Amino acid sequence: MLLDSNIVIYSAEPEYVELSGYIRSEPRVVSIASYIEVLGFHALDEYHKRFFEGFFRSVEILPLTTVIADRAVELRQQHRMDLGDAIIAATALEHSLTLVTRNTRDFRWIGNLDLHNPIPDDLTIQN
Template identity: 30%
Template sequence: MSGNRYFLDTNAIVALLQGNTQLIQLLQNAEWIGISVISQIEFMAFSGLAESDVPKEPLRDRQLFQQFLQRVEVIGLVSIDTGLIEKIIEIRQQYRLKLPDAIIAAMAIQN
């Protein structure tokens, strides 16, 4: 293992997708890049990026993020399926709960 490994938080993901050149250069030769499933949920649950009535930019940002996800490893809490992630996002947006509360509620509903 000679390359660098990076685990990005949500702020770093946003900066990267906004084209932060320092971050792009830093990650260019990374051996591994990972993100938390929590960061994935935070990013997708952000009201401007959710599938919504707002066209163009949020859709472009969402597509850019989906491409980003194909290049990194998303580390889950446990074995999480997409249905659970979608439920967490839905609950967080609908009830404006804090993320940990939305995760717990979604897990309770699914189990």
């Protein structure tokens, strides 16, 4: 399974303790795009910075290859989508991985992409 950036972010929150257990039950893989999106957030506090640095040390980070970049270009030509989402979806497709994401609607149009949302719709982060 390939974890989307939002799943990585939610896993740091106490409301999502079950999510942390779920993502530890399988080999954890992320795209380099998720690494950049999560650790590159400009307002990352020290707790989350340390959490995410530890998280990324414990997972396989798939690189951006020319094949993945070409696939991301094709996806963006077919449908308006964020660059990070296109790279993440292309990575999942090229590695034949299920994309685990809360935002399944952003990827639903990609016919051959296997999606899974492990978070119930009625569960939200409390600020």
